[in-house]
Amino acid sequence: MSEFKRRRFLKTSAAVAAGAAAGPLIWVKDASAQWSNTPEKGAKLRVLRWKRFVQGDEDQYLANVKKFSEKYGVEVRVDAEGWEDVRPKAAVAANTGAGPDIILSTNDDANLYPEKLLDVTDVCTYLGKKYGGFYPVCDPYLRPNGKNWIGVPLGVAGVCMVYRESHMKAAGFSTFPRDTDGFLKLCKALKEKGTPPGFALGNATGDGNTFCQWLVWAFGGKLVDANNKVVIDSPETIRALEYAKELYPTFVPGTLAWLDPNNNKAFLDEQISLTNNGISIYYAAKTSKDPKVGALAADINHSNMPIGPAGKPTEFQLFFNQMIFKHSKYPKAAKEFIRFMMEEEQFGPWMQASIGYVTQPLVAYEKNPIWTVDPKHTPYRDAMKIMRPIGYAGRLGYASAGAAADFIVVNMIAEAASGSKTPAEAAERAQKRAERYYKV
Amino acid sequence: MRVAAALRRCGARARCRQRTYAAATEGDVRASVSRLLDNRNALGLLFLLPAGALLLLFLTYPLGLGVWLGFTDTKIGRGGAWVGLENYEFLFGDAVARLSLFNTLFYTVVASVIKFALGLWLALLLNKHVPFKTVVRAVVLLPFIVPTALSAIAFWWIYDAQFSVISWTLTELGLIDRYIDFLGDPWNARLSTIAANIWRGVPFVAICLLAGLQTISPSYYEAASLDGATPWQQFRYVTLPLLTPIIAVVMTFSVLFTFTDFQLIYVLTRGGPLNATHLMATLSFQRAIPGGALGEGAALAVSMVPFLLAAILFSYFGLQRRAWQQGGAD
Numbered sequence: 001m002s003e004f005k006r007r008r009f010l011k012t013s014a015a016v017a018a019g020a021a022a023g024p025l026i027w028v029k030d031a032s033a034q035w036s037n038t039p040e041k042g043a044k045l046r047v048l049r050w051k052r053f054v055q056g057d058e059d060q061y062l063a064n065v066k067k068f069s070e071k072y073g074v075e076v077r078v079d080a081e082g083w084e085d086v087r088p089k090a091a092v093a094a095n096t097g098a099g100p101d102i103i104l105s106t107n108d109d110a111n112l113y114p115e116k117l118l119d120v121t122d123v124c125t126y127l128g129k130k131y132g133g134f135y136p137v138c139d140p141y142l143r144p145n146g147k148n149w150i151g152v153p154l155g156v157a158g159v160c161m162v163y164r165e166s167h168m169k170a171a172g173f174s175t176f177p178r179d180t181d182g183f184l185k186l187c188k189a190l191k192e193k194g195t196p197p198g199f200a201l202g203n204a205t206g207d208g209n210t211f212c213q214w215l216v217w218a219f220g221g222k223l224v225d226a227n228n229k230v231v232i233d234s235p236e237t238i239r240a241l242e243y244a245k246e247l248y249p250t251f252v253p254g255t256l257a258w259l260d261p262n263n264n265k266a267f268l269d270e271q272i273s274l275t276n277n278g279i280s281i282y283y284a285a286k287t288s289k290d291p292k293v294g295a296l297a298a299d300i301n302h303s304n305m306p307i308g309p310a311g312k313p314t315e316f317q318l319f320f321n322q323m324i325f326k327h328s329k330y331p332k333a334a335k336e337f338i339r340f341m342m343e344e345e346q347f348g349p350w351m352q353a354s355i356g357y358v359t360q361p362l363v364a365y366e367k368n369p370i371w372t373v374d375p376k377h378t379p380y381r382d383a384m385k386i387m388r389p390i391g392y393a394g395r396l397g398y399a400s401a402g403a404a405a406d407f408i409v410v411n412m413i414a415e416a417a418s419g420s421k422t423p424a425e426a427a428e429r430a431q432k433r434a435e436r437y438y439k440v
Numbered sequence: 441m442r443v444a445a446a447l448r449r450c451g452a453r454a455r456c457r458q459r460t461y462a463a464a465t466e467g468d469v470r471a472s473v474s475r476l477l478d479n480r481n482a483l484g485l486l487f488l489l490p491a492g493a494l495l496l497l498f499l500t501y502p503l504g505l506g507v508w509l510g511f512t513d514t515k516i517g518r519g520g521a522w523v524g525l526e527n528y529e530f531l532f533g534d535a536v537a538r539l540s541l542f543n544t545l546f547y548t549v550v551a552s553v554i555k556f557a558l559g560l561w562l563a564l565l566l567n568k569h570v571p572f573k574t575v576v577r578a579v580v581l582l583p584f585i586v587p588t589a590l591s592a593i594a595f596w597w598i599y600d601a602q603f604s605v606i607s608w609t610l611t612e613l614g615l616i617d618r619y620i621d622f623l624g625d626p627w628n629a630r631l632s633t634i635a636a637n638i639w640r641g642v643p644f645v646a647i648c649l650l651a652g653l654q655t656i657s658p659s660y661y662e663a664a665s666l667d668g669a670t671p672w673q674q675f676r677y678v679t680l681p682l683l684t685p686i687i688a689v690v691m692t693f694s695v696l697f698t699f700t701d702f703q704l705i706y707v708l709t710r711g712g713p714l715n716a717t718h719l720m721a722t723l724s725f726q727r728a729i730p731g732g733a734l735g736e737g738a739a740l741a742v743s744m745v746p747f748l749l750a751a752i753l754f755s756y757f758g759l760q761r762r763a764w765q766q767g768g769a770d
Binding site: 084091202203205259270402405414431 | 478515516518530535536570600601602603618619621623624625626629641709710711712714715726729730731732
């Protein structure tokens with residue numbers, strides 16, 4: 001009896017000690033995941049990443065980098081630029097064959113210059129095996145031929161519906177509507193109560209795309225089919241545009257010119273009560289020194305985007321990748337760096353320090369405590385599980401990148417919603433514009 | 441010259457001739473170099489060389505490369521093949537590109553006309569003896585000196601649909617009941633960006649025209665007023681004609697800057713709403729860099745050149761000195 005108890009005690013105390021030392025290792029890792037790689041001697045790495053959206057992200061990332069440098073004796077220099085500026089720099093590095101060894105960039109960048117990127121199949125196979133696999137959406141982004149990985153997924157900047165709980169209740173809803181019909185009713189009711197919603201319909205690369213792509217997909221529309229044939233002009237799209245036309249009058253004025261920061265500003269100033277955004281609004285409210293803004297935090301809540309006639313979640317999220325360039329002089333060190341940063345000892349604390357701003361790409365990290373330490377974080381946990389890539393349903397490449405950068409879908413929704421074009425005209429125009437990018 | 445002098449000094453003695461021959465070749469070289477250095481054209485060319493090299497490297501080469509890129513389908517991340525006029529054909533048929541052309545022309549014409557009118561008026565005012573003349577002139581120049589990106593951000597807040605200080609003031613005064621949607625409505629956005637551009641550009645025009653006004657000799661005005669000319673007549677028959685060369689130069693620069701404006705639009709609207717404020721410069725950037733289509737963006741940028749050339753030629757003919765300005769007959 002006592003022996004049993006002692007063994008039990010020893011096991012639990014060991015587990016607690018291990019947990020305290022190495023962070024919450026609550027999932028069983030695949031013991032067969034093998035990794036053997038030695039960085040080159042005297043290696044020096046240059047890493048270019050997008051500038052942090054929350055301070056904790058940068059602090060923990062640099063702490064992890066320091067750990068790597070100390071463990072392997074590899075000097076690492078990390079530069080950070082605004083995320084929209086990283087994309088052209090990555091393109092220039094690819095074009096000129098010089099520049100940073102590792103670049104953390106966004107969306108379908110890797111599909112613009114796949115032949116300039118180092119094959120990282122070994123890293124991804126190892127990580128996938130160890131941590132329950134990457135989400136399926138990583139394939140079109142970074143494993144375009146289904147076999148070779150051209151980059152390692154970092155995660156997504158999750159976007160959810162952000163709303164004021166008290167205003168929603170005052171509008172007559174006890175929980176956030178899960179379908180598009182309910183969502184429209186909610187927006188109308190919010191507007192009537194003087195607490196309107198606001199969604200970016202301007203050239204906002206983040207919020208504009210997450211809202212507009214979701215809307216089109218929720219009604220079954222899509223830009224291209226699996227053969228990259230443009231099919232945006234369809235009855236489903238027109239239904240989505242008509243829905244947008246009903247939604248638009250409920251928005252605050254000015255959304256046609258909203259860029260990415262506008263909805264954050266408006267929400268924190270209580271001008272709107274509902275928008276789509278990353279967790280940064282909640283974070284800003286929680287950490288604000290202004291007591292009025294700080295009080296908002298208790299009233300903010302999140303929900304995944306509603307489901308439309310398509311019958312399943314149809315979200316778009318901002319995808320983050322990690323690419324190693326072939327021109328790197330230290331490919332082994334670079335691979336080791338990425339592998340190291342994605343390991344649970346580094347990635348887990350990093351997710352927590354980023355207070356959930358980045359949603360994980362590997363299934364096992366769903367269990368990271370950041371998602372449950374505050375129940376309001378949980379909707380962001382599944383961002384990558386339920387997302388679709390922006391070039392849905394076709395292949396990613398120059399065409400999808402060009403069509404996205406030209407805001408074809410966002411403009412279409414803005415035109416139809418504001419009434420400057422009828423839904424039919426807007427869809428037709430989007431079709432013509434997209435066909436130029438997807439021409440054979 | 442030196443060879444001849446050496447010959448003269450040594451006479452016709454053979455030794456001297458030999459020496460002078462050696463000296464001649466060396467002197468020849470030295471002579472030609474010194475002749476070169478005395479020759480104004482050659483010297484001028486030599487002085488131009490450093491600046492010319494810089495211009496060649498940083499202006500001609502990129503311009504040439506841009507023109508060439510416009511004829512290819514280069515994408516970011518890979519080279520392209522020659523496609524001839526395909527990019528231009530597409531842009532001609534693309535509704536958004538045509539819209540950007542209209543926007544650019546509208547923006548340039550309206551902003552330049554107003555900048556000229558306001559600038560000239562401001563210059564005329566500043567030309568008079570006002571107290572604290574120097575301070576006022578320095579202050580007037582401020583909007584032009586402030587970095588564009590900073591003033592653009594300030595205007596972004598002034599034009600915000602929710603937080604605009606203009607809307608707030610007008611609401612407090614009871615003149616309006618809803619906040620003005622400066623940037624959300626296409627035509628409002630166009631006019632708002634033009635207003636921001638005018639605010640930024642008027643000082644440049646004003647100060648340059650002021651400098652021109654200062655060169656007009658007051659004796660002309662005296663003569664005119666002696667002849668009984670009204671202030672308007674003085675302005676029309678004395679000021680304007682003498683100012684024309686300056687106006688030509690200033691407005692050329694102003695039109696050039698306005699036509700190729702990028703920073704203001706990019707910060708304020710990124711070309712929205714509904715592409716209503718997309719200028720050719722911003723659209724070309726959007727197509728080339730985030731969109732990845734370098735060839736198409738280059739073609740769009742290059743298609744600005746004919747308009748710019750037209751503006752320059754227009755001012756060139758305005759710049760020509762007319763005979764009557766120097767007292768002769770026209």
